[in-house]
Amino acid sequence: MLWADGVRSRNAAVAVLALLLLGAWYAHRAMSVEIGWREYTSDPAKYDGAQLTFPLWSVTKIVDDQHYEISKVVKDVPVEGDATALDVGDTVSVVADFSAAKHVAVARIVEVHHLRPWKEGLGVAGVLAWMAAMPFLFRIRERRIEERGRG
């Protein structure tokens, strides 16, 4: 029932549909709670002083020594905090308090992820190595994948 050739296409379609539904549900949830920034700026007075958390966001603009902007799916969130050690392209995690009056996230804790470029580089190297190794590890026989040697 799960593995037979006769139901392969149907089961694959069901699995893809399930993944799409899960993805849609995740997107709906993520966009409705979106780390707070979108929600907070829609009603600033209500959320004045509330905490914001930005895990692994990219620095996209240095405005001056005390102001910068960070982006992830939401772009150019203004942050107030020491920017002297930051560069555009740095990855940071920030815990901040929302300021309704200034319309910024006032940084309380900032972690700069200095090893992030190395990690991303290793990720790309891993993908390339994996793709290069695929023909040596697997073969296609009668339109089906087979692991070479299986050992």
Place this chain on the structure above:
Amino acid sequence: MADLFTHASVAVLARLTQSRPAWVATFVAGTCLPDIARVPTMVLTRARWSFPAIPEPLCYIWAPMHLPVGIVLVSYLVSLLFRQSDRPTAFKNLLGGGLLHLLVDMFQTHFGLGYLLLFPLSDWDFEFGLIGSEDTVLLVPFLAPATALLAARRWRR
């Protein structure tokens, strides 16, 4: 997530240190799939800075493939590419690799949420929080030669 190089190395070491390793490549492929599935998220998120017309949900819909329920479904989908008689074994190895990936990732600590292990049934999140999110990079100088050595010894047999 740890880097893909670390994930693959841990999977190779986990499998090749067994007395009778089998289906090693499929197991390693299973451990790589959760990160491969996240590539569209990373690309679309950055592309959206320049092309805001890209629908925002497209940046998020891939995320469940890095969670247990998505790992099960992706492993099942990929296993269907194998011969009928091999599919249950391929599925077990892909799933085992995927769950090992998640286990390695759970050692990390992040600001904000951990891993939503029970998604979509619950918003409960968890991680062991023992190492920083980039600390696995520091393991690579040790993991790479250990993996190469073990693979070379296995190759010679």
